[in-house]
Amino acid sequence: MRGLEGKGVLIVGGTSGIGLATARRFLEEGSRVFVAGHDEAELKETRATLTELGAIDGLVGDVSVEDDVETIVRGATASLSRIDVLINNAGVAHKAPFLETATEAWDRTIAVNLRGMFLVARAVGRLMAADGAGGAIVNMASTNALGGEELYTAYNASKGGVLQLTRTMAVELGSAGIRVNCLCPGFIDTPLNRGLEDETWIRTYEREHIPLGRRGRADEVAAAYAFLASEEASFIHGAALVIDGGQTAVM
């Protein structure tokens, strides 16, 4: 894809699932990659797996903690010289009926998925705006930003927030040459939802809800990240790109 070779790419939530596939994709495009994640072992494994593809470095931290975010962004800047692309991907999911959603689970989901996304985007946006060289930021929302899936109150609310965060960032940062978009994937096969649903449930869900008849793969979302960060998307700004096998097209 045009415009990714040699670019410095920070992938937060880049050590598992979609983020890991995205790190692979950017390395294949010739970008230099810095990944951050919440788990030391996952980070080690990611670097060991991807190191043969190109320059990859990383740090562990919690995106809901402002000091951790500053450390990650400082580390990425030192490693990459400049962050040209931010893939703002870290997230968790919590499944519970609305009436039984515990306050702690609500707080944690919002803290990681919305506060974390804001802290990371603001830290990187400030750097991009300060040196005037622009950049591309892609936040991770979800189809759960577009409709209220049952049993996912906190997750839906957090992702709806990411959609509006993205639009507001686009409105304010466009004049600084910083393009901001978000992704809205549907059901993607990753450790996140493998931990929440069993295989029988997933098979039925694929048949009944997804016109393409299957869940998505992490590399199919990684391709969308690469596209939105690339020169091919130079006039795409403030958009929410749906990647869901047709799920939200169903009446």
Ligand SMILES: NC(=O)c1ccc[n+]([C@@H]2O[C@H](COP(=O)([O-])OP(=O)(O)OC[C@H]3O[C@@H](n4cnc5c(N)ncnc54)[C@H](O)[C@@H]3O)[C@@H](O)[C@H]2O)c1
């Ligand atoms: N899998 C899906 O069906 C799906 C669909 C739509 C959106 N998403 C979103 O895509 C993103 C990636 O999800 P995934 O399915 O690949 O999940 P995953 O669990 O495989 O990966 C999550 C990543 O986020 C990181 N992370 C989690 N909590 C963190 C924290 N507090 N601080 C820093 N990093 C943290 C993890 O270390 C990991 O790298 C999430 O934002 C998720 O909400 C997933």
